[in-house]
Amino acid sequence: MRTFDLSPLFRASVGFDNLTRVFDAATRLDDAHFSYPPYNIVKAGEDAYRITFAVAGFGESDLDVQVENNTLTVRGKAGQEEDKSTYLYRGIAGRSFERKFELANHIQVSGARIENGLLHIDLKREIPEALKPRKIAIGSSTAPRSIAQAA
Numbered sequence: 001m002r003t004f005d006l007s008p009l010f011r012a013s014v015g016f017d018n019l020t021r022v023f024d025a026a027t028r029l030d031d032a033h034f035s036y037p038p039y040n041i042v043k044a045g046e047d048a049y050r051i052t053f054a055v056a057g058f059g060e061s062d063l064d065v066q067v068e069n070n071t072l073t074v075r076g077k078a079g080q081e082e083d084k085s086t087y088l089y090r091g092i093a094g095r096s097f098e099r100k101f102e103l104a105n106h107i108q109v110s111g112a113r114i115e116n117g118l119l120h121i122d123l124k125r126e127i128p129e130a131l132k133p134r135k136i137a138i139g140s141s142t143a144p145r146s147i148a149q150a151a
Contacts, residue, residue, distance in 0.1 A: 036097055037076070047125035048110075051101065056117040057094045063119060065112045072101040072109065074121070106131075 039053045055063065055076060064075040078096045103123070110124045 036093060036095065037099075039099070044122070049107070049123040049125075051121045051123070053099075053119040053121075054117065055114070055119045056092055058114075058119075060114055063114065065109070065119075065121060067103070067109050070103045070105070070107075072103055072121070072123075074099045074101075074119070 037053050037055055039051060042050045042052070044050045051072075051074075053074065057079075058076050059079075062077050062079060064073075064077070066073045066075075075098045076096055078094045104125075106125055106127050107123050108126050110122045112119065112121045114120070
């Protein structure tokens with residue numbers, strides 16, 4: 001069964017309309033899609049995260065990292081070099097790939113770097129000042145007036 005009824009969730013929540021889109025996208029993918037390239041997602045601090053891809057054989061010019069509409073897209077384009085070598089075993093995959101991640105609200109990409117065959121993408125949660133919790137002062141009204149004073 002691949003159908004989910006999320007209507008009970010919407011009775012007690014506001015603004016999670018894209019939740020159905022995320023569930024729908026998750027159910028359409030197969031496990032083979034997630035096998036290449038291997039990656040890790042690490043919580044690097046209170047409001048910091050890091051996604052690390054194993055991209056052996058890819059150079060800086062072969063990789064593309066973009067963010068659009070809270071979707072992080074990482075693409076790798078395999079080099080089209082003429083390799084006339086005869087391989088006895090070819091275990092290093094050099095095929096093109098595209099991986100997409102749905103980012104939560106207020107998650108920003110703070111940087112990306114490649115070192116030792118690993119692509120590190122740093123993410124940071126930056127909550128705007130207007131959305132941070134704030135204390136609301138409770139004031140008292142003036143003393144209640146009697147009916148004779150109101151007339």
